[in-house]
Amino acid sequence: MTAERQERNGSGPGTGLRPGIALIGLLAVLAGLPSAAVAQTTERVIVNRYSGLAIEGYDPVAYFVDARAEPGRPEFEASQAGAVWRFRNEGNRASFVAHPEIYGPQFGGYDPVDLARGITYGGTPRLWLVVGQRLYLFGREQHRDAFAADPAGILREARARWPALERGLAR
Template sequence: MKNRIAQFALLFVLFSAVSFAQDKGIFQKNGIAINGYDPVAYFTESKPVEGQEAYSWTWNDAKWLFSSSANLEAFKANPEKYVPQFGGYCAYGVSENHKSPTDPNAWTIVDQKLYLNYSKKVKELWSKDVPTRIQKANEYWPTLNKAN
């Protein structure tokens, strides 16, 4: 019985460490930021474009993929210009004080900043009052970003 409790405790600690290591404030799956989509393409092509392993770069403890060497170089020169707000977590979710994953096809650029949302339906909710949502999300993000 004690051995089984020790095993569960060890699994819990390992799972917690893995979860923490993958978070780091950037939405990522398997260490790849924003579902492997090219953050620069939202600005240059006005659409989501899948990145390629050949054009990858690690920034802020996440691997970012790009669709071209030009986009990779643009990101390297100024990551803050292209990185999605709230680490790529759902902007609507952050405005409701929680982190949620995102759909690369549910996006908006406001004042030259990229915002991603959980789904197109959630993006519709977000779009009803973008200024208030951004204000609320900006208030909640510092605390959410510190929490796992």
């Protein structure tokens, strides 16, 4: 195809996104595949924008008590930090309400490895570690593994960058 025909058809260099590429991007977003536009968030505590649930409805206390990610139940909920938190039972709910700073994910659920790099990227409740009696969520397995290998170094960088990154997040 000649350059003149490409320009007429809107597919030549400098004409923006080609329809095929735009369609692939749209399908990836609709399919729920991670992308920079979808993964970035502006919340201080990551919540599902449709349900208002923090950490996808998983019980934050279960990571400490059961040593695994467990979904919470709708009949055991609490509101804190602009989010709805779910729990497996009333005991877990009461523990969280008494000490949300201990049981809630650190950095509002953002991946500490990305924070150390100066990026706010949400972690998933299925990729987690409890280190130093605190819960950390990760966006990728590789980040969880890197954090496990050097939590002190990554936390030093993440804590140094967190105040500036947090100021840029919505209240």
